[in-house]
Amino acid sequence: MHDLSLHAIAWLILLPLAWASAAFLLGPGRGAGLAVIGLALQLLLAISLAVGVVDQGPLAYQVGGWGAPLGIDLLADGLSSVMLLLTQVVALPLALYAHAYFSQNPKGVTWFWPLVGYLVAAMNALFLSADAFNIYVTLELVGLAAVGLVAVAGGVGPVTAALRYLLTTLLGSGAYLLGVALLYGTYGTVSLEVLGPLIAEQAPLAVAMAGALMLFGMLLKTALFPFHFWLPPAHGGAPAPVSAILSALVIKASFYLVVRFWLSIFEPLTDYAVAQLLGLFGAGAVLWGSLQALQQTRLKMLVAYSTVAQVGYLFLLFPLVTGTPEAAANSAVQGVIMQALAHGLAKAAMFTAAGAMVLSMERDDISRLGGLSSHMPQSLFAFGLAGVTLMGLPPSAGFLAKWLLIDAAIHSGQWGWIVMLIAGGLLTAAYVFKVLRQAFLQVEQDAHYRPLPRMLEWVPLVLALASLALGVRASEIILLTGVR
Amino acid sequence: MTLTLTPSLVYALTGALLFAIGVAGLIVRTHLLRKILAFNVMGSGAFMVLVGLGQRAGISDPVPQAMVLTGIVVAVAATALALALSRHLLLLTGNMHLPENDPDA
Amino acid sequence: MTAMRALLVILLCSAFGAALVYAILQLPPQAVDLPQQVSANIDESGVAHPVTAVLLNFRGYDTMLEVAVLLLALLGVLAGTSVEKRRRAAGERPTLPLLRGFTRLIVPLMVLVAGYLLWAGSSMPGGAFQAGAVVAGAGVLLHLARLLPAWATPNLMQRWGLAIGFLVFLAFAALPALQDGSTMLQYPLAWAGALILLIEAGLTLSLGLLLAGLFLCLSDDGMEFEK
Numbered sequence: 001m002h003d004l005s006l007h008a009i010a011w012l013i014l015l016p017l018a019w020a021s022a023a024f025l026l027g028p029g030r031g032a033g034l035a036v037i038g039l040a041l042q043l044l045l046a047i048s049l050a051v052g053v054v055d056q057g058p059l060a061y062q063v064g065g066w067g068a069p070l071g072i073d074l075l076a077d078g079l080s081s082v083m084l085l086l087t088q089v090v091a092l093p094l095a096l097y098a099h100a101y102f103s104q105n106p107k108g109v110t111w112f113w114p115l116v117g118y119l120v121a122a123m124n125a126l127f128l129s130a131d132a133f134n135i136y137v138t139l140e141l142v143g144l145a146a147v148g149l150v151a152v153a154g155g156v157g158p159v160t161a162a163l164r165y166l167l168t169t170l171l172g173s174g175a176y177l178l179g180v181a182l183l184y185g186t187y188g189t190v191s192l193e194v195l196g197p198l199i200a201e202q203a204p205l206a207v208a209m210a211g212a213l214m215l216f217g218m219l220l221k222t223a224l225f226p227f228h229f230w231l232p233p234a235h236g237g238a239p240a241p242v243s244a245i246l247s248a249l250v251i252k253a254s255f256y257l258v259v260r261f262w263l264s265i266f267e268p269l270t271d272y273a274v275a276q277l278l279g280l281f282g283a284g285a286v287l288w289g290s291l292q293a294l295q296q297t298r299l300k301m302l303v304a305y306s307t308v309a310q311v312g313y314l315f316l317l318f319p320l321v322t323g324t325p326e327a328a329a330n331s332a333v334q335g336v337i338m339q340a341l342a343h344g345l346a347k348a349a350m351f352t353a354a355g356a357m358v359l360s361m362e363r364d365d366i367s368r369l370g371g372l373s374s375h376m377p378q379s380l381f382a383f384g385l386a387g388v389t390l391m392g393l394p395p396s397a398g399f400l401a402k403w404l405l406i407d408a409a410i411h412s413g414q415w416g417w418i419v420m421l422i423a424g425g426l427l428t429a430a431y432v433f434k435v436l437r438q439a440f441l442q443v444e445q446d447a448h449y450r451p452l453p454r455m456l457e458w459v460p461l462v463l464a465l466a467s468l469a470l471g472v473r474a475s476e477i478i479l480l481t482g483v484r
Numbered sequence: 485m486t487l488t489l490t491p492s493l494v495y496a497l498t499g500a501l502l503f504a505i506g507v508a509g510l511i512v513r514t515h516l517l518r519k520i521l522a523f524n525v526m527g528s529g530a531f532m533v534l535v536g537l538g539q540r541a542g543i544s545d546p547v548p549q550a551m552v553l554t555g556i557v558v559a560v561a562a563t564a565l566a567l568a569l570s571r572h573l574l575l576l577t578g579n580m581h582l583p584e585n586d587p588d589a
Numbered sequence: 590m591t592a593m594r595a596l597l598v599i600l601l602c603s604a605f606g607a608a609l610v611y612a613i614l615q616l617p618p619q620a621v622d623l624p625q626q627v628s629a630n631i632d633e634s635g636v637a638h639p640v641t642a643v644l645l646n647f648r649g650y651d652t653m654l655e656v657a658v659l660l661l662a663l664l665g666v667l668a669g670t671s672v673e674k675r676r677r678a679a680g681e682r683p684t685l686p687l688l689r690g691f692t693r694l695i696v697p698l699m700v701l702v703a704g705y706l707l708w709a710g711s712s713m714p715g716g717a718f719q720a721g722a723v724v725a726g727a728g729v730l731l732h733l734a735r736l737l738p739a740w741a742t743p744n745l746m747q748r749w750g751l752a753i754g755f756l757v758f759l760a761f762a763a764l765p766a767l768q769d770g771s772t773m774l775q776y777p778l779a780w781a782g783a784l785i786l787l788i789e790a791g792l793t794l795s796l797g798l799l800l801a802g803l804f805l806c807l808s809d810d811g812m813e814f815e816k
Contacts, residue, residue: 504609508598541618546624550643550651553718557659558658564666565665
């Protein structure tokens with residue numbers, strides 16, 4: 001198993017690069033079959049890597065055989081393995097869904113498959129990288145692929161949204177790059193392992209500025225309130241498979257980097273005030289995003305604002321992990337990772353269900369969802385189940401995440417965040433029920449429903465059930481996250 | 485201050501100022517071409533800091549030079565995508581300005 | 590953007606710039622000496638020039654991903670133009686005799702310069718990126734002189750040309766990764782120089798086509814749009 005796990009590290013990056021390029025060579029609109037086979041193999045690799053990491057601890061991989069700081073190192077520890085699992089587990093059903101979706105609505109399929117392949121490759125490369133400049137290149141790869149996917153169907157709305165997203169993400173990666181420049185200038189290396197021991201509490205001002213720049217860049221890319229402005233039009237206006245990938249996975253990549261840097265190289269510099277500020281921004285996101293979601297008239301925009309709100313929970317990590325007792329910090333890390341996984345699965349389920357509903361009814365208005373409960377019960381059920389996870393009801397993974405976070409808040413004496421967690425759950429319930437209530441209304445006129453392939457209704461259900469299953473069988477994942 | 489003012493250090497300081505100017509331009513300007521230009525100024529600033537700081541002791545350092553070569557290609561790719569999207573927007577709306585940021589209305 | 594907000598942004602950026610200048614002037618000497626490590630290992634890298642060694646060997650993984658970034662940008666551009674539905678317009682366009690004559694003289698020379706830059710990269714500043722840029726320039730010049738038509742959707746041959754550089758690089762990343770005991774992009778010592786030259790040759794072709802393609806896919810000269 002030892003060698004397979006090490007090989008898995010390389011092939012999780014090389015395999016999607018290969019099938020994405022092959023999809024490009026095959027030509028416009030082609031590549032779905034390659035994508036499904038590739039993603040299935042990648043899922044097996046991710047599982048084998050996770051097993052290897054639990055058995056042997058963090059695995060290092062020296063690209064080119066040189067070793068840091070001369071060469072680039074890849075590192076698979078608990079955190080990266082969990083993110084890799086999330087990516088492959090969500091991407092495979094989404095690929096099947098996308099294939100069915102584009103067979104019904106081909107607008108935008110022309111170069112979809114190569115773009116998705118490079119996106120997945122870039123995310124895998126980002127999660128595995130242990131070199132700050134290499135992370136910059138993977139960040140740009142993720143950003144450009146995501147922007148390309150937002151604009152894939154054309155039209156004024158998506159193109160405007162794509163441009164706004166592109167300029168914001170470029171500002172973010174530019175700030176990150178300056179941070180890398182300052183780190184290299186101070187220490188002479190960009191390898192995270194070598195930098196770790198070198199950065200101490202009395203680090204020069206340039207290092208603190210580098211940390212601030214990198215944090216700012218990642219906040220822009222994760223769309224944390226008040227930097228969330230680009231997200232709703234981009235995620236709400238894209239075709240459903242694209243929205244699902246963006247909300248479920250791409251957002252997590254930049255968040256992962258904040259966690260990685262906060263807990264490793266910048267740990268001696270982490271500040272109580274900054275941590276509390278991040279928590280407050282998170283609370284603002286939950287409040288503002290949920291209120292905005294309640295006011296939306298279009299289904300996909302409601303789900304997009306839900307992402308803005310849910311991102312806020314993730315930033316509860318920082319006040320709960322900075323300067324707190326170890327038990328609290330551990331619970332906080334486990335809770336936030338569980339929240340990231342739960343949200344990834346549930347949001348993908350929600351967007352795919354919403355996509356199926358919009359495709360079938362051929363309109364997007366929430367107020368005209370009436371009759372859906374009798375015509376599309378499976379998609380509506382999936383939407384509701386995903387809502388259960390987002391609300392944090394037992395036995396879902398969302399409940400487990402909130403439980404762990406409340407535990408951390410109690411152990412560190414920060415009771416205010418508990419109020420935020422509970423209030424957030426109530427607000428989430430409000431906008432989820434808004435949709436469900438409309439769908440259960442009976443309508444007199446016979447609305448026209450377009451028949452859909454079964455796949456478009458099964459994928460949301462499988463994803464939603466997965467988010468529930470994760471809550472029940474979370475012990476292996478929790479074990480994995482502890483490997484550092 | 486423990487360092488002498490080598491040419492590389494001057495490049496690094498200039499790069500820092502260019503970065504700040506680029507960021508201001510990217511945020512404040514509304515015309516898309518100006519935003520893209522500001523992004524390029526910002527990127528060039530970051531590259532100058534990277535190479536300048538790496539070589540501030542006077543000895544040539546190939547690693548930041550290679551990193552900047554990579555960075556330039558990445559910046560070119562991003563600029564190309566931004567220009568293509570701007571051109572697309574121009575064809576669709578006849579306008580080279582992003583609509584005023586008011587998505588929460 | 591209102592004048593007040595613009596002023597606030599400019600003030601914040603100025604303060605940040607000043608802080609940056611101050612922080613840079615306070616820096617102590619570097620802890621890690623990478624140039625010395627590069628010189629120590631350069632004989633095993635297969636090339637003589639340190640920047641090429643870093644770019645194509647020590648940090649070759651970054652270079653491979655960066656080529657993917659460029660390919661991805663072209664994909665994004667193509668995704669946009671495919672929605673526009675452009676195709677080649679029928680009919681002849683007026684020729685530009687002076688530009689044509691000049692182009693016919695200069696393009697072969699440009700190809701020669703590109704080849705030289707590619708070869709020189711192993712011991713002097715140069716290499717695939719510089720050579721690829723010159724090739725792209727030649728492509729753009731050919732288009733401006735109306736000797737090379739704009740691209741609608743790239744056909745199979747063009748797609749192969751665009752992708753071949755990245756694919757060659759990927760192949761040399763994957764082959765060592767298949768063996769136990771060696772990691773991806775680990776070139777066998779005896780072949781390092783030859784492999785790097787091969788990778789760079791493929792990159793020159795693809796980068797030239799990619800960069801020229803970014804221009805050719807967006808050019809409206811001789812194209813018409815479906816309404």
